Amino acid sequence: MADVLLEGRDLTKHYPITKGLLQRIVGWVRAVDGISFTIERGKTLSLVGESGAGKTTTAKAVLLQEKLTSGTIFFEGKDLSHFSPSQLKTEYRPRLGSVQQNPWSSMDPRMKVRDIIAEPLVVNTKQTKQQIRSRVPELLEQVGLSAEHAENYPHEFSGGQRQRIAVARAMALNPSLVVLDEPVSALDVSIRAQIMNLLKDLQEQYNLSYLVIAHNLATVRYMSHTVAIMYLGQIMEYGEAEELFERPLHPYTKALISASLLTLPEDEDKGVKKIILSGEMPSPLNPPSGCRFHTRCTEAVPECGQTIPPLRDVGGGHKVACNKA
Amino acid sequence: MNKVLLRVEGLRTFFFTRKGVVKAVDGVSFYVREGETFGLVGESACGKTVTALSILRLLPEPAGQIVGGKIILDGTNLLELHKNEMRKYRGKVISMILQDPMTSLNPVYTVGDQIAESVRLHQGLHDEKVEEEVISALRLLKIPSPEVIMRDYPFQLSGGMRQRAVGAIAMSCHPRLLIADEPTTALDATIQAQYIALFKDIQKKTNVAIMFITHDFGVVANMCHRVGVMYAGKIIETATTREIFKAPKHPYTSALMNSVPRLDQKGERLYSIKGQPPSLRDLPPGCRFFPRCPVAEDICHQQEPSEVEISQGHFVSCWRVK
Amino acid sequence: MATTKVIDWDKVKSGTRQKRIFSNLTFIIPSAVLLFLILTAIFAPLLAPYPYDQISMPDRLMPPFFISGGTTAHLLGTDNIGRDVLSRVIYGAQISLSISLIVIAITSSIGTVVGIISGYTGGRTDAFLMRVTDISLAFPPILVALLLAATLGPGYWTVVLAISLLGWAPYARLIRGEALKLREADFVAQARIIGASPMRIMVRHIFPNIINPLIIMVTLSVGMVILTEAILSYLGAGIPPPAASWGNMVNDGRNLIDSAWWISFFPGLAIGFVVMAGNFLGDWLRDKLDPKLRQI
Numbered sequence: 010m011a012d013v014l015l016e017g018r019d020l021t022k023h024y025p026i027t028k029g030l031l032q033r034i035v036g037w038v039r040a041v042d043g044i045s046f047t048i049e050r051g052k053t054l055s056l057v058g059e060s061g062a063g064k065t066t067t068a069k070a071v072l073l074q075e076k077l078t079s080g081t082i083f084f085e086g087k088d089l090s091h092f093s094p095s096q097l098k099t100e101y102r103p104r105l106g107s108v109q110q111n112p113w114s115s116m117d118p119r120m121k122v123r124d125i126i127a128e129p130l131v132v133n134t135k136q137t138k139q140q141i142r143s144r145v146p147e148l149l150e151q152v153g154l155s156a157e158h159a160e161n162y163p164h165e166f167s168g169g170q171r172q173r174i175a176v177a178r179a180m181a182l183n184p185s186l187v188v189l190d191e192p193v194s195a196l197d198v199s200i201r202a203q204i205m206n207l208l209k210d211l212q213e214q215y216n217l218s219y220l221v222i223a224h225n226l227a228t229v230r231y232m233s234h235t236v237a238i239m240y241l242g243q244i245m246e247y248g249e250a251e252e253l254f255e256r257p258l259h260p261y262t263k264a265l266i267s268a269s270l271l272t273l274p275e276d277e278d279k280g281v282k283k284i285i286l287s288g289e290m291p292s293p294l295n296p297p298s299g300c301r302f303h304t305r306c307t308e309a310v311p312e313c314g315q316t317i318p319p320l321r322d323v324g325g326g327h328k329v330a331c332n333k334a
Numbered sequence: 335m336n337k338v339l340l341r342v343e344g345l346r347t348f349f350f351t352r353k354g355v356v357k358a359v360d361g362v363s364f365y366v367r368e369g370e371t372f373g374l375v376g377e378s379a380c381g382k383t384v385t386a387l388s389i390l391r392l393l394p395e396p397a398g399q400i401v402g403g404k405i406i407l408d409g410t411n412l413l414e415l416h417k418n419e420m421r422k423y424r425g426k427v428i429s430m431i432l433q434d435p436m437t438s439l440n441p442v443y444t445v446g447d448q449i450a451e452s453v454r455l456h457q458g459l460h461d462e463k464v465e466e467e468v469i470s471a472l473r474l475l476k477i478p479s480p481e482v483i484m485r486d487y488p489f490q491l492s493g494g495m496r497q498r499a500v501g502a503i504a505m506s507c508h509p510r511l512l513i514a515d516e517p518t519t520a521l522d523a524t525i526q527a528q529y530i531a532l533f534k535d536i537q538k539k540t541n542v543a544i545m546f547i548t549h550d551f552g553v554v555a556n557m558c559h560r561v562g563v564m565y566a567g568k569i570i571e572t573a574t575t576r577e578i579f580k581a582p583k584h585p586y587t588s589a590l591m592n593s594v595p596r597l598d599q600k601g602e603r604l605y606s607i608k609g610q611p612p613s614l615r616d617l618p619p620g621c622r623f624f625p626r627c628p629v630a631e632d633i634c635h636q637q638e639p640s641e642v643e644i645s646q647g648h649f650v651s652c653w654r655v656k
Numbered sequence: 657m658a659t660t661k662v663i664d665w666d667k668v669k670s671g672t673r674q675k676r677i678f679s680n681l682t683f684i685i686p687s688a689v690l691l692f693l694i695l696t697a698i699f700a701p702l703l704a705p706y707p708y709d710q711i712s713m714p715d716r717l718m719p720p721f722f723i724s725g726g727t728t729a730h731l732l733g734t735d736n737i738g739r740d741v742l743s744r745v746i747y748g749a750q751i752s753l754s755i756s757l758i759v760i761a762i763t764s765s766i767g768t769v770v771g772i773i774s775g776y777t778g779g780r781t782d783a784f785l786m787r788v789t790d791i792s793l794a795f796p797p798i799l800v801a802l803l804l805a806a807t808l809g810p811g812y813w814t815v816v817l818a819i820s821l822l823g824w825a826p827y828a829r830l831i832r833g834e835a836l837k838l839r840e841a842d843f844v845a846q847a848r849i850i851g852a853s854p855m856r857i858m859v860r861h862i863f864p865n866i867i868n869p870l871i872i873m874v875t876l877s878v879g880m881v882i883l884t885e886a887i888l889s890y891l892g893a894g895i896p897p898p899a900a901s902w903g904n905m906v907n908d909g910r911n912l913i914d915s916a917w918w919i920s921f922f923p924g925l926a927i928g929f930v931v932m933a934g935n936f937l938g939d940w941l942r943d944k945l946d947p948k949l950r951q952i
Contacts, residue, residue, distance in 0.1 A: 059522035060493075072849050098851060107849045114842035119864040129850045167610055178846075197377040198549050202593035202606035224522060231595040231604065254597065268527035269597050271555045273579050283556075285531050286524045289494050352676075 058239035106179030373558030446484030712738035767827020775835025805893030879931030
């Protein structure tokens with residue numbers, strides 16, 4: 010039986026649009042619309058999708074930065090909505106870590122590295138300054154930096170080094186789950202590998218679970234055990250990374266893979282065709298009826314525009330929401 | 335074989351700062367043919383954008399100066415032109431697209447007005463003719479309902495549409511050379527695929543030569559006929575796209591390719607290049623990649639390697655390659 | 657391959673050096689002026705040749721030493737009851753600069769606190785605080801000060817209260833804008849994720865990052881406050897005699913401008929120097945502290 014650390018069940022987040030003096034609600038932005046997933050201990054789940062798919066909103070909900078409209082998050086089997094604010098503060102928050110996309114803006118430029126890394130400890134534990142200060146060198150060394158760097162300011166470091174500092178900060182509380190929002194996309198190509206390898210090493214060493222938000226499929230394949238492909242707030246396909254990339258079932262997944270593959274001129278000669286989708290992702294204010302992807306789908310049939318296909322398990326935990334699969 | 339439109343020879347562009355001279359581009363040579371796309375690949379601060387700005391002579395002065403080399407466009411050395419003559423080239427003969435469409439477009443003018451500005455400046459046409467050109471530019475970029483879109487403001491368009499609007503401005507005066515600086519980096523994967531397909535189509539229609547700057551090898555594979563790999567201000571390898579993927583010769587090129595995860599390959603441990611790119615202010619002697627090179631030898635530390643043509647059209651600057 | 661352009665290195669380098677020297681001068685000169693005036697204020701009793709309230713009717717209305725009729729005993733002349741102008745200008749520095757400092761301390765503190773809370777917290781708190789700020793900004797400051805002086809009677813602390821009462825509002829406005837920007841910053845979101853309380857975020861993250869615009873505003877305020885005090889004194893609502901403030905000295909000499917111009921002129925000049933120095937310094941700081949460059 011899989012050891013599930015965190016489970017999201019039918020998570021939904023709708024933002025109201027108001028108009029007029031009396032602020033009447035005239036519509037809803039359906040940022041996240043009924044998604045479910047599980048994150049196992051020591052494993053990585055990636056939420057993949059293009060901008061507007063709802064992945065960041067989901068991550069924010071897990072980090073308690075967004076209130077869900079409906080749906081439940083279970084942490085170690087317990088329903089988070091039953092946690093009192095102080096329980097959340099002592100039993101949930103300290104188990105989380107967060108790494109953001111932009112290493113240039115995610116750290117207070119006025120604080121020394123040592124204070125940046127120590128802050129989660131200062132806010133969440135009652136440890137003394139001494140105890141906290143002594144943790145900082147080990148955290149720095151863990152991410153491949155040296156203890157002397159603690160006295161410097163963020164702007165004295167390169168992008169890759171800053172992201173390492175961000176990882177050190179995320180690790181400060183010995184979390185069980187780290188949420189990473191596009192952890193390498195702002196970094197130089199040759200630095201990405203360094204950070205991805207670091208993350209994988211830390212995962213193995215500390216049995217960490219990762220929730221990764223990403224749009225680059227190759228990065229996702231390298232880092233993940235489980236993948237959820239999102240489109241307009243819903244999950245189109247879900248499953249083990251290897252299975253999903255070897256045997257994609259959803260037309261959107263296939264299009265994403267096609268767009269991400271390196272097709273060399275000789276492949277074109279061989280007749281390998283790229284799937285080019287027409288149009289762009291519609292606005293979450295007014296999603297298409299039925300299957301949200303049907304307006305751009307190359308394999309759509311009339312019924313796709315009428316009913317939303319449910320996420321069906323086609324075997325071995327591989328789930329897909331498509332009428333044709 | 336199409337004829338060569340742009341030939342850059344030994345370009346050197348330096349920045350003179352309080353803390354020293356930054357040798358941003360130090361002896362770069364390449365050529366771009368009509369109807370062909372040349373990719374300039376490298377990581378940040380390798381000099382690719384400075385190369386593009388040098389071609390357009392739009393460097394920030396007085397710090398940035400072109401100190402040597404030739405930039406020959408269809409027989410004319412652009413570096414010998416007077417400032418006013420050079421201005422006539424920009425937008426009309428050479429056009430540029432930048433990465434962020436939001437800052438490339440003026441938020442207070444409609445898309446149509448912005449395209450029209452370029453058309454009026456370079457072609458001196460009357461109003462109805464101008465409108466025709468605007469619509470034809472929008473059509474070239476496959477923007478639907480051009481008559482409607484031209485009256486829209488940038489904020490009313492989606493990201494992909496904005497990038498196409500920027501493309502329309504760039505192509506409106508039928509340039510012979512288009513320089514695109516990371517135009518797809520901010521786009522989603524499926525939109526990126528659309529965009530690349532679109533530009534390949536445009537190139538077929540107009541025979542424009544494209545210099546495509548990117549750090550993404552996937553884009554290179556899709557878009558470019560030939561590639562130049564830049565590192566620390568120099569082009570260390572040049573070859574056709576086929577060649578560079580089949581047989582990369584420079585250690586940096588192969589290291590870079592091995593450090594990028596491929597969707598079609600299972601997760602073997604990625605190779606990560608140790609260290610960081612050097613500061614362009616105090617460069618060590620010898621090959622610039624020496625401190626990070628996995629196969630460096632003694633001579634690499636002492637002397638900079640010169641460029642060698644190891645097979646037709648395939649140039650490498652490395653002591654290990656004879 | 658021959659080079660195509662001959663670059664005149666020396667010209668390029670000297671051009672940037674000239675710019676740098678100019679930039680340094682616009683910092684050094686105003687700072688020197690302000691420093692000089694501060695030192696004068698501190699060491700006034702040692703520097704002033706005479707006490708500020710020493711009346712000497714035989715010596716009244718003497719012109720400065722460089723005009724015929726003047727003596728070196730009274731370098732800048734005397735006023736209509738024989739008090740030495742130079743000494744009074746020196747002592748005047750004490751009053752003018754001390755009022756300036758106190759008022760700025762009070763207004764910047766209140767304004768910063770209001771601005772940060774308003775900008776970061778948002779919602780109803782922000783709306784309420786901004787309405788209070790708007791009301792403050794709507795009142796004409798001089799009129800209010802006059803009213804206060806009339807009610808409380810003129811005096812040092814009346815002047816301080818009068819200027820401070822409305823002086824915090826521009827700070828609140830400015831700081832609120834900065835706090836609003838910072839509220840959306842990634843590192844602030846990170847602090848929230850970690851579970852930091854709003855108070856901690858405001859003190860540890862927002863405040864240190866608004867110091868730059870705050871310093872600029874403070875520097876630009878120095879001149880403003882001194883000018884306001886001078887206006888109040890000129891209107892009779894400022895520092896009462898026999899104390900010497902630059903403002904009431906200008907007032908004293910008002911009716912004698914055509915005959916004994918020096919009584920108003922030298923204190924007026926002092927006011928001018930401080931205001932200019934403050935403005936130049938503030939402008940220099942604003943340029944230097946451009947967010948794209950380094951910070952203090």
